[in-house]
Each structure stands twice: as structure tokens, then as C-alpha cells.
Amino acid sequence: MTDALPSSELLTFFKALAHESRLKLVGLLTERERSVQELASLVELKEPTVSHHLAMLKEAGLVRLRQDGNTHWYALETKTLTTRAKTMLMKEKLAELAVAGASDDKAVLNYLTPEGRLKAFPATPKKRRPILAWLARHFEEGRTYSEAEVNETIERRHHDRETFRREMVGQKMLARKGGQYWRLPESGWVG
Amino acid sequence: MTDALPSSELLTFFKALAHESRLKLVGLLTERERSVQELASLVELKEPTVSHHLAMLKEAGLVRLRQDGNTHWYALETKTLTTRAKTMLMKEKLAELAVAGASDDKAVLNYLTPEGRLKAFPATPKKRRPILAWLARHFEEGRTYSEAEVNETIERRHHDRETFRREMVGQKMLARKGGQYWRLPESGWVG
DNA sequence: GATCTTATTCGATACATATCTAATTAGATG
DNA sequence: CATCTAATTAGATATGTATCGAATAAGATC
Secondary structure, eight states: OOSOOOOOHHHHHHHHHSSHHHHHHHHHHTTSOEEHHHHHHHHTOOHHHHHHHHHHHHHTTSEEEEEETTEEEEEEOHHHHHHHHHHHHOHHHHHHTTSOSSTTHHHHHTTBOTTSOBOOOOSSHHHHHHHHHHHHTTSOTTSEEEHHHHHHHHHTTOSOHHHHHHHHHHTTSEEEETTEEEEOOGGGOOO | OOSOOOOOHHHHHHHHHSSHHHHHHHHHHTTSOEEHHHHHHHHTOOHHHHHHHHHHHHHTTSEEEEEETTEEEEEEOHHHHHHHHHHHHOHHHHHHTTOOSSTTHHHHHTTBOTTSOBOOOOSSHHHHHHHHHHHHTTSOTTSEEEHHHHHHHHHTTOSOHHHHHHHHHHTTSEEEETTEEEEOOGGGOOO
């Protein structure tokens, strides 16, 4: 994985429900709150396992815990279920998921053709920067590229190899030495 | 896993969405249909990988495929999204998920206290049988139990150890020989 | 405070699946 | 029909996570 995504709420929600045992647990909790023991006996798993599953459901906000003595009573958090169901029905919310990770990348989408090539290259530096960053990320770190290879990689996204090569070097995204190029660490990029 | 569950539609649905890449793909498809190539470039994965993810989404009924030449256009199946969202909001539907696998076990739920003990023991043999089966499953296969151990195991669920011990033996769920008991294969249980 | 009960945390293992490259299929094109 | 393109399938590897037994924590009970 390249970027450490903030792992959206919706993703943790789906992950929480993407397992047979946890779906069963949720099912059992629709009726009333239940203790860990009881749940373990009903789904025929050991308590540590159930505990593990309940932790994931809790993390996703799907259950809440009420502690009485040393018995832990878990109950379904119906509100979360309805909230998430609504989110699923809003296209805009879903579209947000498409964002590639880095905050930049969302803007870039507007400049891409269906084939994943650049349609245009905006005039203002502020807008150019994320596009250059996006392009630069297509170079692997820790290896070198000949000028021909750099051109090739650029041309897969835009015909104007000269401009983009020059600008990426200018922004310290790529370094050049004696006909060889390599990608620089993102922390050093100008912007 | 003990029983091969028919892996409910809802489960495949959640599994399909329980991955960052697939959520992104869904996000990208909210706007319009897209080819595999295009999607691969946008999520920055290789085509085979995207193909794999799309297959899962298709399996879950979340996307549909339109083939034109040798380009495959995938589109979002909005209807499925709304259907599933509604299911999530119906408690009864969720409760069904709790069914343990064996068709028996659902009925047993009605006879259990919150602590997982038996509240009552019905009079008709037809109703008693699944409860005995449930109880018998709490004995491990492939080992023997002393009578004291058998009693102990029963008493954890119901005070009347005599009745249950006798009936489980009668139904050929447990075997007895010289003070030792052991669980018999489920295929041989009377019922 | 020793002990029993209920639950969680830890560490190990087994199973599932995401991802890639290479090979294959299916359609389009010269 | 040879070749090219887009997609899928197969096979290998790596990552993730479900499950369990053992150890620990926290509360209740004697």
C-alpha cells in the first residue's frame, strides 16, 4: 500500500460486517443485549474469539458495552446501522471514496480522461502542482530512469514530455545527473 | 468451520465492500461506467487485480457488465445498493442471520435464558429433540466423560441432570459403558 | 486477602485473500 | 489467418485476520 489512508468510517463498517460470525452476533443482538459467555455459547466459538469480534463491532460503532459486575453486556447500536444505510444511498458520499488517498489526488481526477490520461494542464502553478505530484508518483523510488524512459512514462499520460519533465525536475520531484533521473522523497517536493 | 453455511447474500454483499480498493472502484463507478483499464489506472493497480475485484462486486450484484468489442464496461448496479440498505434496517432480516447453521438451532433460541441456560423443556418429543441435540453438542467428540462430568456439563444448562442424561442416551447421542460416557456421531442420532 | 468468575490480552498457528507476473482467451484488424 | 488489444485465468507470494490456549486483569465472594 502506498498511502496510509485514514481508513474511512464506511470501510471499518463494512469490514466489521464482512464475517459470518460477526453477522451472527449482530443477529443475536437484535433481540436483546447479551453477555460474552452467552454469545460464545450461541455461536459456538470460544470467548476470546467472540471478544475479538465484539471489539471490531465496537470499533465500528455497531455495539455498545454496559458493564455490570464482571459481566459485560453488549447491545446493538441501531443508530449506526441507520446512519450507514443512508450513506450507502447517497451517491455523492460514495463518490468521495474514490479519492485516491493523498488530499491532492481528488483534484487531479478532474483533469483525467476516461483512459487515465491528462486532458489539460492548468495555467496557475497552484493547480499544476498536484498534477505534477500525481505524475511523479508514477515513478518508482529507489531506481534510476534514462531520459528515454522518463519520456515514455510521461507520454503515457500526456504528449508534452518536455514541459512535464522540466517542471518535475524544477519542483524537486525528480533529480537529474548525467542523463539519469530518479524520484526524490516526497517530503522535499516544492509546494 | 463446522457447518457449510449457504453464505447469505448479505454476507457476500458486505465482503464485497469490505476492501479499500473495491470501495474506491464503487466510488469511481458512481459517476459513469468505466473500462477495466481505466479503473486500473485510476486506482493504481494492475488490470488482473482490478479484474479480480470487479468479479467480486459482480458476484455481489453490485456492478453489471456491458461488453463492447473487447472492452468491458462496468457500471454500478444502484438497485442492489438500495435493496441491501433496506435489509440492514429491518431487524427481522438481521435476526435471521443469527441462525446457527443447523436448522435445529433456531428453535432452541426460544428456550434459552440470557445466560445461555435452558428456561424450560417442552413436553412433545418433536420439540425436545433439537434441544437435546443442542445440549449433546456441548460434549466433545473423541473423549470420555465420567458420570460426574456429564452431570456437571448438563447442570451448566439445566438443573435436571437425570432427565437430560437419560434422554441423550436414549436418543443415541451419548453412549454409556461402565460408568463412562462419550458422544456418538451425529449421523446416528435418533430423530 | 485467597479464590472464583467473567472477560480481555497475548502469542502462535492456520486459513483466507490481495496482488503481482505469466499464460490464455476472445474480439478486432490488417 | 497472423497479429494486436483488452480482459480474464492460473499460479506464486505476501499480507491479513480468525481462532484457539495460556496468561492476565478486574470484579465479586467467602
